[in-house]
Structures are given as C-alpha cells and as structure tokens.
Amino acid sequence: MSIRIHKPGLLATVQDLGRTGYGKYGIIVSGAMDRFAHRTANWLAGNDDGAAALEITLSGFAAEFEQDHWVAITGGNMTPVIDGRAVPMWRPVFVRKGSRLVLKQPVSGCRAYLAVSGGVDVPEVMGSRSTYLRAGIGGFEGRALRAGDELPVGTPRLGVSEAPAGDGSFYAVSWAIPWSLLPAYGQNPAIRVIRGRQWDDFTLRSRQAFLQSSFHVTPQSDRMGYRLSGPSLELESPREYLSEAVALGTVQIPADGQPIVLMADRQTLGGYPKIAQVISADLPVMAQATPGGHIAFREVSPEEAESLFIREERKLKRLKTMIRLKLKEDNYA
Known part of the structure; x- marks a missing residue:
C-alpha cells in the first residue's frame, strides 16, 4: 500500500x-x-x-x-x-x-x-x-x-x-x-517567553523593545529557524560568548540585532546571545507563524511556563484518551 x-x-x-x-x-x-x-x-x-x-x-x-x-x-x-x-x-x-x-x-x-x-x-x-x-x-x-x-x-x-x-x-x-482544545493558532500571535541566559546583557531599551514591539516574520524563515525583522536589539557592550547548547524555541540575537527563533532543524550548539526562550506550550503556535505575518513576545515567569506545560500535557493525555474511546465506539479501532 x-x-x-x-x-x-x-x-x-x-x-x-x-x-x-x-x-x-x-x-x-x-x-x-x-x-x-x-x-x-x-x-x-x-x-x-x-x-x-x-x-x-x-x-x-x-x-x-x-x-x-x-x-x-x-x-x-x-x-x-x-x-x-x-x-x-x-x-x-x-x-x-x-x-x-x-x-x-x-x-x-x-x-x-x-x-x-x-x-x-x-x-x-x-x-x-x-x-x-x-x-x-x-x-x-x-x-x-x-x-x-x-x-x-x-x-x-x-x-x-x-x-x-x-x-x-x-x-x-x-x-x-x-x-x-487546539493551540491558540492565529495570524499575528503573541508568543510567551521566559528570559534567556543572556537577558541581562542586553540594553534596557532592547529588552523593552523585545517585549513591546511587533516583529515581522521574514521569507528567510525555515525549519531551522524563524528569522524576524524589527527593532535592532543590542548588547550593553560587545562580548564574545562560548558556544553552548540550544533548544527548540531558543531566541538568539546575532550581530545584526534581529531575532532568530530556533526551530526543529536547529543546530546543537550556538554562540549568539540568547535573549529569551519560547515556552513549550506556545511552540505549536510559533511553528504555524506565516512568513509575511507578525508576532509579538510576552514574558511569563518560569513557574508560569512550567504550569502551562503541565496543563498542556494533561490536555493532550485527555485528548488521546478521548480519541481512542471514540474510535472504539465507532468500531474502527
């Protein structure tokens, strides 16, 4: 077949x-x-x-x-x-x-x-x-x-x-x-993030701009990362960083000051400063962002991010059980 x-x-x-x-x-x-x-x-x-x-x-x-x-x-x-x-x-x-x-x-x-x-x-x-x-x-x-x-x-x-x-x-x-029960898919979504390891290395203006601005999703976005266009985000002073592990949803800021949200085909290590991390609950929404559209970022605490992750996993467990029961009721499974 x-x-x-x-x-x-x-x-x-x-x-x-x-x-x-x-x-x-x-x-x-x-x-x-x-x-x-x-x-x-x-x-x-x-x-x-x-x-x-x-x-x-x-x-x-x-x-x-x-x-x-x-x-x-x-x-x-x-x-x-x-x-x-x-x-x-x-x-x-x-x-x-x-x-x-x-x-x-x-x-x-x-x-x-x-x-x-x-x-x-x-x-x-x-x-x-x-x-x-x-x-x-x-x-x-x-x-x-x-x-x-x-x-x-x-x-x-x-x-x-x-x-x-x-x-x-x-x-x-x-x-x-x-x-x-579906994720909050939308044309111009607000993506929730927690602070990244180098959050404090960025200027106050850059941190405010990151959370208060809308970023354009560029056509150069792909499975490796979403390349965004918006206000330039700058460090307090030039610094060199050792490469370290990155994760799905890590938000890196390269030298041009424009965010890159790492996605499924991301590299294993990255040396750019990391301003934020997309929370697990919003990764499906991020994955459906359309080139040409816009996204905004909203900060949540690590505790809230964990609570949202647990809530999503419980929802998925219920959803899986519901689907299996319906398939059995219909005599297809």
Whole structure:
C-alpha cells in the first residue's frame, strides 16, 4: 500500500517526533515543527505518537491514495479537497483507493500534517524516520518529496474492512477535535517567553523593545529557524560568548540585532546571545507563524511556563484518551 506524490508543493517531508540522543555527536533532533498537530493527526489515524507522517508547507501539494486508507489532516488550514470536495480537518477520514488529495489556498497557518493509519513506513535512521535535509538522512531517501515518489505505508491500525460503504471518494466521521482544545493558532500571535541566559546583557531599551514591539516574520524563515525583522536589539557592550547548547524555541540575537527563533532543524550548539526562550506550550503556535505575518513576545515567569506545560500535557493525555474511546465506539479501532 502506498501514497503517490503528484505535487510536493513548496516543501513536503516525512517527519516523526525527532531523532533524540545524538546531540553530543552533532546530530540534530529534527522532527515535526508543530508537535501538537503531528501527534493529534497520528492519534486520529489510530497510530502511536511517534509514527511518521507528512509535514506539508503551504499550498501546492497533491497526492493519490493507491489503496483504501484512514487518514487525518491537522495543523494549518490549506483548504484540503479530495476529488473536488472539501475535506474536514481534525478528524478521521476514510479515503478510497484512487482518490486524489489537493491542498489549495492557505487560510491559516503554514504547515499541515497528513497522517495515514499505519504510518509512513520509511526506514529508521538512528531511531527516527524524520527527514534531516541538510545531512540527507532519514525520511524518504533523505530528501524533500518530489513528484512521482511512492511512499510505503505500514500495516493499518484502523480497520479498513469496517469502514463505511458508499460511492464517494471519502467519508469523514461526524466528530472532530473541539476548537477549544487546539493551540491558540492565529495570524499575528503573541508568543510567551521566559528570559534567556543572556537577558541581562542586553540594553534596557532592547529588552523593552523585545517585549513591546511587533516583529515581522521574514521569507528567510525555515525549519531551522524563524528569522524576524524589527527593532535592532543590542548588547550593553560587545562580548564574545562560548558556544553552548540550544533548544527548540531558543531566541538568539546575532550581530545584526534581529531575532532568530530556533526551530526543529536547529543546530546543537550556538554562540549568539540568547535573549529569551519560547515556552513549550506556545511552540505549536510559533511553528504555524506565516512568513509575511507578525508576532509579538510576552514574558511569563518560569513557574508560569512550567504550569502551562503541565496543563498542556494533561490536555493532550485527555485528548488521546478521548480519541481512542471514540474510535472504539465507532468500531474502527
């Protein structure tokens, strides 16, 4: 069973939750940019958290299903249609053999996730199926997807034989993830941060500007980092820093004074001063920021950031349980 790619769009890759444990060798984590959308898509398709799915950036993507599949589409709204009919997001969808999925005009966000029951069955590299583009490893042949690629799919986790009958190209279940449980996705979001290790090394004016200004998301933003444009942020005095570990969401300030928010394909070490760290709860929102849009930063305390992280993890646990119960009620799992 496979999925044939007709158009990859701007960028489409195979991603799971990342390649952990190899940072000391200089191997980056990679993995899905929006881990909330990725994990939820997998649960809706009957998979475990870490199954490989497709991460699709902006529009122009098209693919054909060469077998009957249960799938789920989450993340940014790229106006998905199957054979001309709009496909609802954030719910299980049964797609029949020969159907063609197209992602059209972006409505919100910039990354959609397509999970298929059984997961995309590419080989693991160092314990992960994620694509690391710069090193050319993982994913499908270590690269972005191209027209003509056929992606193998693992053994379905949801019963195809129990799927509803009908003549249409697809069938979507009647229930979906409530909007109230989704991250606060938005066109111009306010991203919560805690102070970084070098916060006090910046001028008072720069610290105030960082928290009170709006920053433009530049077209140079990618999976490695979001490059922002706004007021120049300056140190109190020139300093040299030793390279040290960086994390998903670290906000670095290079010599030009313009912030870079490190994302999934970030390097393992960085020598630029770190003014802030995006809190874990807002990383999915950051991952859906659209080039050309704007973001603002709002400071929270480490204690509040921890409380928000715990709240989000509890919400995800409830969400996972709810999805599994609904799939069992519908006799698909």
